[in-house]
Amino acid sequence: GKGASGAMVAIEEVGEDDDAAAAAASHTRAAGNASYRAGDFLAAARAYSEALDALAAAAEGGEMGVGGEETALMIATLHSNRAACFLKLQDWQAAERDCSAALAAGALQQAGRAKALYRRGAAAEGRGDAVAALRDLSACLVEEPANAAAAAAAKRMRQTISERADAAQSAVKELASAVERLSGCEGDSSKAEAAAVACDRVADASRMVGKLVVEGYTDGVISAGGATVAVSALAAVGGSGSTLVGVTCVGEAERAVAGGVGVRSRG
Numbered sequence: 001g002k003g004a005s006g007a008m009v010a011i012e013e014v015g016e017d018d019d020a021a022a023a024a025a026s027h028t029r030a031a032g033n034a035s036y037r038a039g040d041f042l043a044a045a046r047a048y049s050e051a052l053d054a055l056a057a058a059a060e061g062g063e064m065g066v067g068g069e070e071t072a073l074m075i076a077t078l079h080s081n082r083a084a085c086f087l088k089l090q091d092w093q094a095a096e097r098d099c100s101a102a103l104a105a106g107a108l109q110q111a112g113r114a115k116a117l118y119r120r121g122a123a124a125e126g127r128g129d130a131v132a133a134l135r136d137l138s139a140c141l142v143e144e145p146a147n148a149a150a151a152a153a154a155k156r157m158r159q160t161i162s163e164r165a166d167a168a169q170s171a172v173k174e175l176a177s178a179v180e181r182l183s184g185c186e187g188d189s190s191k192a193e194a195a196a197v198a199c200d201r202v203a204d205a206s207r208m209v210g211k212l213v214v215e216g217y218t219d220g221v222i223s224a225g226g227a228t229v230a231v232s233a234l235a236a237v238g239g240s241g242s243t244l245v246g247v248t249c250v251g252e253a254e255r256a257v258a259g260g261v262g263v264r265s266r267g
Contacts, residue, residue, distance in 0.1 A: 021058030022071055025051040029078060036085060045085035048078045069107065076105035080112065083119045092126035095119060114143035118150050125153065130160040 032047030055075055079102035086095035099120035102108060108116060121136035134157040140150040 021054060022074065025054045025074060025078075028054065029074070029081070032081065036081070041085040041088040045082050045089070048082040048085065052078050052082075072105055072107035076102045076107045076116075077112065079105070080108070080116045080119065083116070083123070087119060087122055087126070090126060092123045095123035095126075099123065110143050114140050114147060114150075117143065118147065118153075121150070121153060121157075125157065130157045130164065133157045134161065 028047050028051040032044040032051065035041075035047060036044035052075065055071060055078075059071075079098040083095040083098035083102065086092075086098060099116045102116045103113065103120075117136045117140035121133045121140060124130075124133035124136060134154055137150050137154040137157060141147060141154065144150065
């Protein structure tokens with residue numbers, strides 16, 4: 001398959017080290033590779049974990065040969081391979097952590113970096129973060145411009161982001177409408193029930209806008225006038241009962257205001 005857990009998850013091989021700890025880790029890694037190819041992804045992940053633990057213990061014990069460039073490459077590769085297992089198991093956060101660890105090691109060559117970036121993008125897609133997914137997929141395509149799987153996934157993420165940006169604009173419009181309805185009821189006791197309903201609409205719409213902001217669709221919120229509408233919503237439901245959440249962008253006050261959409265219903 002070409003979805004979040006499908007493409008480009010083939011495991012990597014690395015060269016052998018001479019010292020005992022690295023040799024043992026290599027043997028365990030090979031067992032993990034065999035399990036992966038057999039479709040036993042949980043067993044493969046456990047083998048990669050065992051190899052990582054063995055290398056970490058050897059490094060702590062000051063064992064000769066552990067800590068060199070080949071060992072660093074092995075550690076990065078083990079993390080990347082384990083991430084491939086977690087993708088198959090749909091453990092998106094674990095896959096993302098392993099990809100980040102693999103990339104942070106700084107030992108991967110271009111092809112290895114591309115795989116780790118693709119896998120982290122696939123993990124972000126799996127957990128529903130299209131913005132983070134597109135960021136990593138785009139970085140993957142910088143490393144490997146001809147990577148068809150990454151290109152297809154990036155296209156999919158751009159479409160998702162476009163749809164969510166449209167949803168952000170719709171949510172802002174709903175929020176503005178709810179604020180207007182609430183304003184029309186204020187001070188009129190005969191419209192108390194309508195005011196309560198309108199207040200709940202403001203709260204619901206605010207939460208939706210806030211969710212979109214937190215998920216990274218701030219531009220869609222801002223382009224729909226979200227900052228101005230958010231201020232109106234806060235005033236409409238009472239500032240003391242509101243919570244400013246969401247966006248902190250240095251030098252971009254409008255984005256910061258757009259984050260102020262987590263309002264509380266009067267109840």
